[in-house]
């Protein structure tokens with residue numbers, strides 16, 4: 001049995017990014033993935049002759065000097081075919097029939113919304129300043145010299161909801177500013193201002209989607225990992241992490257194999273990771289209980305529509321639609337879907353110049369997403385993929401019909417344009433990635449108690465580290481940040497920091 005320097009459990013974005021950095025630096029890396037396919041929430045799947053996305057629709061901060069540029073450049077991800085979303089309105093939020101645009105660049109963002117809400121200009125300027133300040137400190141935790149204690153910065157302890165309500169007096173504007181935030185869980189009681197401002201800052205810097213699917217990211221990282229000498233084994237669910245004399249020594253997998261290493265990184269959800277360490281001197285009950293008590297963010301319902309040719313032109317922005325200005329709680333209410341995001345895939349025949357689409361291609365794939373709290377689907381929690389029964393299928397179809405009906409506010413006649421449709425729920429994510437309750441964005445952060453809900457990469461076991469969206473922040477932005485925090489524990493802060501300064 002060959003021994004590895006580092007075993008990574010899970011090939012989600014976090015696992016792959018850690019694998020990339022560490023194998024590039026000469027470590028002998030093995031990634032173990034439970035699924036047949038790598039990528040976790042980044043993976044795409046094939047139906048109706050098309051690759052359909054799961055958890056990758058758009059990302060911010062890829063312009064030169066912006067927050068993700070250097071790290072993505074280092075990992076080769078800037079070589080992918082990124083399409084720059086419409087700068088005059090990359091996100092458009094329709095509430096009660098009125099549409100508002102988010103423009104790219106902090107100044108343009110303020111000026112555009114101030115046209116609709118002139119009395120709120122000062123608040124908009126304050127918000128833009130807050131976003132910038134937070135964005136400028138994305139990687140502070142790995143700065144070689146300590147500036148502030150990253151995990152105690154005040155914005156982790158500040159409430160998004162309260163900040164918006166003290167900064168703005170116009171309830172509609174508060175809804176507009178929150179309305180593109182289906183890409184995070186808008187939880188009134190818990191969402192820290194840090195997470196809201198950091199994620200939004202990256203999108204205001206500039207928003208991008210891929211010409212192609214999420215697998216482009218997965219295989220770009222994976223091909224490099226293999227070229228650096230790293231390995232990936234799929235269909236290898238880690239069932240136990242074996243500890244000896246206070247350190248992990250091996251991962252025992254469901255494929256009957258046991259793999260040894262000096263160091264282990266878990267990209268699985270932290271609660272799943274704790275359960276993998278069945279016997280331990282180091283991981284005490286108090287740590288396990290703390291991790292198991294953490295709540296998780298909501299999961300998402302997605303319906304991917306394959307459109308008939310010649311029906312709809314590609315549109316280069318994200319369209320959010322809400323029936324009413326109740327953006328913070330519409331998903332908890334009963335009744336038909338009343339808020340959603342429509343994301344249009346860049347068509348295969350789109351021609352690109354400097355990252356912009358220059359022709360006028362037909363749209364082929366639309367994804368419609370809406371939050372789906374666990375309580376609405378937990379009646380099927382004891383079922384597995386493909387065996388959930390007719391009532392579940394009917395429920396999914398009903399949600400698809402409701403999403404299409406609401407999307408018709410923006411695309412009249414959408415129903416008749418659809419050639420095929422495929423949907424997923426949080427149960428799908430739970431069963432593929434093992435994330436508790438199919439949560440889309442991992443552990444819920446709570447401004448009341450940031451230190452309890454923000455997780456360090458370190459665990460009580462000295463050679464077991466965590467990585468992935470549950471630690472600090474989710475999404476491509478948050479996972480990249482967290483990957484750097486994790487590898488900094490191995491290669492040192494100075495070396496990790498250099499990655500964030502790549503030119």
Ligand SMILES: Cc1cc2nc3c(=O)[nH]c(=O)nc-3n(C[C@H](O)[C@H](O)[C@H](O)COP(=O)(O)OP(=O)(O)OC[C@H]3O[C@@H](n4cnc5c(N)ncnc54)[C@H](O)[C@@H]3O)c2cc1C
Pocket residue numbers: 009010011012013014015032033034035038039040041042054055056057058059183236237238239267268269272300302369429432433434435439440441467468469470474475476477479
């Ligand atoms: C519907 C949806 C839409 C989204 N849209 C966007 C978006 O547009 N932009 C954006 O930035 N973010 C988006 N996100 C969020 C983003 O996809 C995630 O934050 C990110 O992909 C999470 O990566 P991760 O590495 O933390 O974990 P995951 O992707 O959850 O990966 C964990 C991996 O570990 C594996 N694993 C678990 N247990 C084991 C085990 N015991 N043994 C072996 N392997 C194991 C899993 O199979 C999985 O492959 C979206 C998410 C969802 C769900």
